[in-house]
Amino acid sequence: MAGKFEVFKDKAGAFRFRLKAGNGQIILASEGYKAKPSCMNGIASVKKNATLDERFERKDTKAGNYRFNLHAGNRQIIATSESYKTEAARDNGIASVKKNAPTAAVDDQTAKA
Numbered sequence: 001m002a003g004k005f006e007v008f009k010d011k012a013g014a015f016r017f018r019l020k021a022g023n024g025q026i027i028l029a030s031e032g033y034k035a036k037p038s039c040m041n042g043i044a045s046v047k048k049n050a051t052l053d054e055r056f057e058r059k060d061t062k063a064g065n066y067r068f069n070l071h072a073g074n075r076q077i078i079a080t081s082e083s084y085k086t087e088a089a090r091d092n093g094i095a096s097v098k099k100n101a102p103t104a105a106v107d108d109q110t111a112k113a
Contacts, residue, residue, distance in 0.1 A: 003027075003100025005043050007036070008109045015039035015110065019046065019079070019101055027096050028070065028079045036110065043106060045078050046070060050101035056094050058087075066090035070097065 007017050014032030017039055021027050028046065033039040049055045049072055057069040057077075065083040068090055072078050081097075084090040 003096075003104040005046075005104050005106045006109055007039055007043070007106060017043050017046075017079075019097065019104060021096050021100055026082055027093050027100070028081055030079045031077070040106075042078055045072050046097075046101050047104070049073070049078065050097050053094075053098075056097075058090065058094075068094055 003019060003021050005017050005019050007015065010016050010032055012032065014034065015036050015038070016032055017030045018026050019028040030039065030042050033042065049070060055071045055073075057071060059067050059069065061067060061083060063083075065085060066087050066089070067083050068081045069077045070079050081090070081093050084093060
């Protein structure tokens with residue numbers, strides 16, 4: 001099963017997307033957007049930037065975990081990963097984004113009744 005982007009509305013009514021790997025695990029999540037077209041532009045930016053290693057910011061958390069941010073060319077954060085317990089798991093998450101994002105389908109859950 002291939003990865004996919006899910007577009008949804010959060011409890012506050014903002015549009016968000018998340019990238020899921022083929023196994024259904026969330027590997028990347030966006031900020032909230034006021035408008036759906038902005039959210040869709042965020043997905044396009046992830047697809048464009050996910051193949052460029054220099055766009056991934058690898059981070060350590062205060063709790064001793066690991067995560068990453070994906071940046072656009074202007075260094076703005078497009079999306080953030082889940083928290084990982086090891087550096088290796090974080091790096092596997094980055095590899096999964098690189099593999100899944102460029103060709104991932106979009107599942108627009110806001111269009112469903």
